[in-house]
Amino acid sequence: MHIIRINDRLSVSAQPDPASFATFATQGYKALINVRPDGEEPGQPGNAAEQAAASASGLSYSFIPVAGSRITEADIAAFQDAFGSAKGPVLAHCKSGARALTLYVLGEVREGRMQRDEVEVLGRNHGFDLSAAVRWLDADAARVPKVKAWFDVRTSSVQYIVIDPASKHCVIIDPVLDFDEKSGATGTMNADAILAYVAAEGLTVAWILDTHPHADHFSAAQYLKGKTGAPTATSDHVTDVQALWKDIYNEPEIATDGSQWDRLFADGETFKVGSIEGRVLLSPGHTLSSITYLVGDAAFIHDTMFMPDGGTARADFPGGSAKVLWGSIQQILALPDETRLFTGHDYQPGGRHPRWESTVAEQRRINLHVAGTDEAGFVAQREARDLTLSMPKLLLHALQVNIRGGRLPARENDGRRYLKFPLDALEGSTSDFRGQGLGGL
Structure with missing residues (x-):
């Protein structure tokens, strides 16, 4: 597997073998970012295996699965957060390295650290076609x-x-x-x-x-x-x-x-x-x-x-x-x-x-x-x-506020506000007791 160094902080690669993660740690990497959805191809290690190997190797790990055609602002922000919080050099991977680099450059342009016209040049310098990243930026601007x-x-x-x-x-x-x-x-x-x-x-x-x-x-x-x-x-x-x-x-x-x-x-x-x-x-x-x-x-x-x-x-x-x-x-x-x-x-x-x-x-x-x-x-x-779902933990708290348009209950004579809870009012909610050791309560 060939690792491509983009700068002092970021390298990208194709799919690594989790057995190699310990070697990455000895090479100075501190974090691994996996941007591949599970099941893209047969034999792919997958998120759980990568997370376990990263933990065993002392690497921080982030799972940001994206398809190249469906990248959104949330994906870019997640990559930037994982990259920015890493305590040292980062290795980001997908199937080829292109998606990982795409997420990085989109974040850099959106944060003003790179210009649109620099994107394809950076890609070519490292053997990647980043024209899709430029199209994404143009579509986003419009x-x-x-x-x-x-x-x-x-x-x-x-x-x-x-x-x-x-x-x-x-x-x-x-x-x-x-x-x-x-x-x-x-x-x-x-x-x-x-x-x-x-x-x-x-x-x-x-x-x-x-x-x-x-x-x-x-x-x-x-x-x-x-x-x-x-x-x-x-x-x-x-x-x-x-x-x-x-x-x-x-x-x-x-x-x-x-x-x-x-x-x-x-x-x-x-x-x-x-x-x-x-x-x-x-x-x-x-x-x-x-x-x-x-x-x-x-x-x-x-x-x-x-x-x-x-x-x-x-x-x-x-x-x-x-x-x-x-x-x-x-x-x-x-x-x-x-x-x-x-x-x-x-x-x-x-x-x-x-x-x-x-x-x-x-x-x-x-x-x-x-x-x-x-x-x-x-x-x-x-x-x-x-039938298998528990009631939301804030259901009875939230509805009495939200049916009032977000108004909290009025203050009482001690200056405090109080919520009110109806007991046994929601049919079927006793199923939430299962497995909680409540006996005959």
Whole structure:
């Protein structure tokens, strides 16, 4: 195997034998980055074997599997993070070394350390054709709208700013208010990072949008409204969710008219992001009020579908339906093939890095739960899988905040806020006790 030295910090190579990793360590390498998806070819060692060999050799290890034709911003950022955090020289590999070098140069150009015109020259100097990297950069520069994402590790949630570069207007989608269920502490680190980006880029926030009342994190919509003055919005079917959960929480004082938001969107309604028109697509099934925001060629599909290797959302929450979810998925997959799809969560199957962007064509072709099946098959598979899933750990915390549009409960006479938990209210949730040694409790 031939190792190609790019600079003092980076070398790239074709597929190495894990038995060689100890030798790499003696040669001074400190980190190994594997950018090959498992199963690309017979006999490939794979992520688990490489990770074990790297650990045994004292090398840090990162798994950033990408196909050359489907590189996204998340992949580039993951490579840059792994490369930048390494404690010394890095060996990055794929099948030939080309993808590893492509991820590196794309990150260098995006960070301003390399110019577009230098990319192909660098490739030729080391025996690689990097014309595809240049095409990626040109296509990325032409994309409208621009999309900036933040991944919240604690909740595996993805938050977005969607930008019209012509007017510098933007919308914020599904922002996270930090919450620690063990201590009861709340915080605004995620939301403040979004605000810092808005300020640094000179953006004007036109809307703060929720795709649905989330069951796994608190919404930061109200906090961001207070900081920006931008209106908040969600689906007009949020009233159905409010009515359902109001009864579950036994809180008759909760208004169920959606007045906690400034605007309730009906299916098919439009809104503006500067010069770009946005459109609302009702996408129920995961919840009664889930919607997709379609802005230019970008669709924000919340939890209807995850990345193709993650499949689709569960449909067993109160008000959920696998059959309805299938219909929503088909509406999304009827969009043009090249439509960019941005998901609301990523649970990093196989231990890979976080990813959140795909296309309609990609989802239709390889989604784990959708490709090659029909409605009956999907519903049977989805319902069977949902029976094996535990309830989200923040479900009862989050819904009482999020059906209020992200407002925390009012302070009581001691100045503190309190959450309320209904006991034994969710059918089937006692299955979470299995294997936890709770006996007859």
